[in-house]
Amino acid sequence: MREFDYARADSARQAVSSHGTNEQAAYLAGGTTLLDLVKIDIMRPEQVVDINRLDLNEIETLNDGRTRIGALVTNTALARDERITRDYAVLSEALLSGASTQLRNKATTAGNVMQRVRCPYFRDGVSPCNKREPGSGCAAIGGYNRSVHAVLGTSDKCIATHPSDMCVAMAAIGATVQVQGPEGEREIDFLDFHLLPGDTPWKEHALKENELITHVTLDAPIQGSRSGYLKLRDRESYQFALASSAVIVALEGNTIREARIALGGVGTKPWRVKEAEQALKGQPANEQSFQKAADIVMRDATPYEHNAFKIPLGKQAVIRNLTTQTA
């Protein structure tokens, strides 16, 4: 692994100041993405700012009913927290469907938000990849683009899926990302945090310069709702999603009062579909309305040579999950 300078921060302010405006600095939390990518020489930090000693390990219920999650809460701790399993089952299920036990034990909330794509052309270090080498092209378009490539939110510059399960659940729940920067704190709506690739696929998120994520705050749970995460993949465990759905639904009798739908494995960012949610509102909870919502989800989908199957698969992930949560 290449050499880098190292600084251990004792506070968020100190972390931001150690990071400075050095574009080649990186914050280290669990390290499951960063150290992997440094080892294969895709990320090349000159300085690593270790934030593991910061006091960001708490999960707090706020007075307004929201839940604030510290940046360093591990994926395991978050998935098992009683408030999360009770009020946000979809988030707990999404977390437990990702990676492996020992990776979840290390991986953090902020690190999961910041994880990089799994496109093999991004990771191989030699193929054309606009994300890694702006302007070099995209080897996935016209290459092998089956499993970790999107049908929604793609551009002619990049088609890699966002790999997170946790983020799909957070997109469905609704959340804000709290960040600390040199000029203090600010909040970013979770749905605005991850960026579409567009013409600038190397810009992946809304963080500025040396901003540090300190918390992710979940919207208050929808009263009387049920939620769940359904992940479809090539093998049953320890595999990225081909298509997944996070669904939250509240019924009044058999009529849908509220619905939230987000997808993973099919989009270039955690893919919330508000239009499909609106289409469900006030409708009976049955196959026809679910099918209609699923059609809206995939209406603007663009298939590539090897991943056209993700369009029906993504629809099925939505329909089956809605069916389960309203049964």
Added chain:
Amino acid sequence: MSDHHKDDGSRVETFDARSPSRRRFLKSMGASGLAAATAPAWAQIAQASQSQAEPVEPRDDGAPGEGEQQIQLIVNGVEHTLNVKPNAVLLDVLRDRLELTGTKKGCDQGQCGACTLLVNDTAINSCLSLAVSHDGDEITTIEELSQGDELHPVQAAFWAHDAYQCGYCTSGQIMSAVAILNDDNIGSDDASVREAMSGNICRCGAYKNILAAVQDARGKMKGAS
């Protein structure tokens, strides 16, 4: 017995190599005669010869050189003061500096689980861990599991169930198994064990026997506590 006080100017950290969490962990290891009862005679001979290995002495690197960071690692109950470069990986430090080669390097990028060990009783991939990030942590490796000549119940069960072929993934499999058997949040049914162990890849395909070994060890660890 080996309290260490470190003052970096802004705060004081206290490390105790025999902290309550460590004692609890060792207790849960459940030393019992079961290992000897299940392991075949030749295995016991192999065990006996292995147990004569030199105990690991505490290491003290002295003053750090330029570009090095001084850290304390409490590895299998022994506190070491080591000087490491920022990019030194925990797995490599254990294997190359402390000569604890029981923890294996497989893929070296967090995909295979061969490097699994316990940090403060939690299973992690040591290949994706900077040593410097673990300053003050308690690390338990496969070398710590047996109590003298007695194999840990999970080791004995792997032996009894032939839960390996080449054996390269075995240390990681066993460390994961120990962690999940001590974790009340993980279900005891076969599906839950398979899911919890999915981060440990066995390219020989001994999964069926690994599962049998874990479930067998579960009964014995329960019986021993």
